[in-house]
Amino acid sequence: MVHEAGNTKKARLGILMLDTRFPRVPGDVGNAATWPFPVRFGVVAGATPQAIVCEDISPFVDAFVAKGKELVAEGCTGIATTCGFLAPIRPRLADALGVPVAASALEQFAQISANLPPGACVGILTISKTSLTAQHLEAAGVAPDAPIAGMEGTGFADAILNNRESLDVPAARAEMVAVAEGLVRAHPEVGAVLLECTNMPPYAPDIAHATGRPVFSIVSYLRWFQVGLLPPRFGD
Structure with a gap:
């Protein structure tokens, strides 16, 4: 379910969407109201959460490239994807599209790490720890020993990975907080939490508070x- 209101000719940022039907609540990458600037969405047919997170993504690369080219042709000067597990295909997308590509939230890892005090590290919250391989981590520049906690066995993971038509938001919030608390309890050296899954941001304030x-x-x-794609003007 994509909020088509986000599609505007003024958009510099094009967002490659997975083929989903679960609710895109405010804060979700696929809800246009999440963004304080225009965006354009493009759905990659057949690229379901299960296929991208738990299976081989190779058969979908050409489809991501094709949809990305459509967004670039429509005026987008930067492309993003909507799943942290797509980090391995970022170089291929950037080469084929000829514009900057932000493929995974995990690509922030190095910068966040550099901002932390000595002895602190970045902890990762992912929808599936069992599916997040060394290949994904290396492609995103994540340290191989980074503490990671997964959402396996939760209603949130079931709703997203199985592409359900409904999502219990209060329950998802409680699950997310519980897993995040477990992460920092097991690894008190975690100085910041990085959310791999692009459906997790609605719960970020609760995770930060907890x-x-x-x-x-x-x-x-x-x-x-x-901000890089369209630097704001000041004083005009």
């Missing part, structure tokens, strides 16, 4: 990305 750590996500990443 853990006492700053929380970064696809929202923080693409707001930074957009």
